[in-house]
Amino acid sequence: MTTVALAFSGGLDTTVCVPLLKEEYGYDDVIGVTVDVGQPASEFEEAADTAAALGLDHHVVDAKDEFAELCYGAVKANATYQGYPLGTALARPVIADGILELALEEGCDAVAHGCTGKGNDQLRFEAVWRGSELDVIAPVRELGLTRQWEIDYAAERDLPVEAGNEGVWSIDQNIWSRAVEGGQLEAPSYVPPEDIYEWTAEPEGETTIDVTFEEGVPVAVDGESMAPVELIEQLNEYAGAFGVGRTDVMEDRMLGLKVRENYEHPAATVLLTAHQALEDLVLTKQERSFKKGIEQEWSEKAYEGLVFAPLMDALEGFIDETQDVVTGTATVRVHAGSCRAVARDSEYAVYSEEMASFNTEDVAGIEQADATGVAKYHGLQERLANEVEAAPEKPELAPDGSGTDQ
Ligand code: ARG
Secondary structure (H helix, E strand, O other), X not given: OOEEEEEOOOOHHHHHHHHHHHHOOOOOEEEEEEEEOOXXXXXXXXXXXXXXXXXXXXXXXXXXXXXXXXXXXXHHOOOOEOOEOOHHHHHHHHHHHHHHHHHHHOOOOEEEOOOOOOOOHHHHHHHHHOOOOOEEEOHHHHOOOOHHHHHHHHHHHOOOOOOXXXXXXXXXXXXXXXXXXXXXXXXXXXXXXXXXXXXXXOOOOEEEXXXXXXXXXXXXXXXXXXXXXXXXXXXXXXXXXXOOOEEEEEEEOOOOOEEEEEEEXXXXXXXXXXXXXXXXXXXXXXXXXXXXXXXXXXXHHHHOOOOOOHHHHHHHHHHHHHHOOOOEEEEEEEEOOEEEEEEEXXXXXXXXXXXXXXXXXXXXXXXXXXXXXXXXXXXXXHHHHHHHHHOOOOOOOOOOOOOOOO
């Protein structure tokens, strides 16, 4: 008796995978697993209904808290990839892990997903799964399935896929972002219609939002303390009403394909903006600039679905070390779709009004005149370099750089 655990959404791809895993791959039994990272309720209903119609043993694993933790890790890392806050990318390893754990508990022999061979998700799932002893199966990729083939196959087998159920767009939603792709949106020259957006209203109106952090972790919005999942969900609704958090990007996938993607992520935008503003106040110049490189690396790895890599622990070691002082409140103004920091406050501010002010003199034994020596040295090397270059005796180079005598 062999069993395979399938990442199951109830959509066309994963629905056709159920009979294929038995017929083409020879498994005796298939169990469907849906991992909850904050998809809309309708997706769970669709999965449950489709599973029931297929006679599929279906499990739902709640990973919302674990996922929210990872999102807060992304806040500490100020993480975005080509402008997008990585919602889909961060969710995949969490989903893969949830499925693997259940598969092991249930004594499965293999794990399977319905991803195509063109996207990022196959790589993200398998980066987690291939660390186990279980077989990894990707029917859509391995059998070279096309959408049309799947539709015909489903019709022929009378599989429970409702025509039109898939909608015009392909949507991937979790608490961190809502990604919309496919159909006409694939054309980079196509201007998306307003109705691709569900979380964000047509940008208008304005308000300010206070976000309070403790050691880099968001703990309250407008003074009200909330647990991670609740805080993110409430902020999505609140800031979304002001049209905040839309991105329309040309995204370079891991396999090199350039694709057009649209995202909505109001909470992510507010939290990332507020966190950055607070860091700007409390970190030193050197910490801020060095951290940029760390953040870039963290974001790239996260995009690749490698949040469980040892490198991430090392990067987070640095990040966490910097977050001890990221405690305080930042205020952002959300206005007609924009979100910008307008105030920040922390007991750890690396800021002295006395020192920075034009109106005070002689603080910490330093007076204005002390800067004269610094001003004499500043730019010395650059001035010298320019002089050397401008010197008349310098031999003229031919355009090909080979010298003057040819
Ligand atoms: N391109 C994005 C990523 O790789 C997300 C794709 C989301 N999928 C969707 N069907 N909209 O992270």
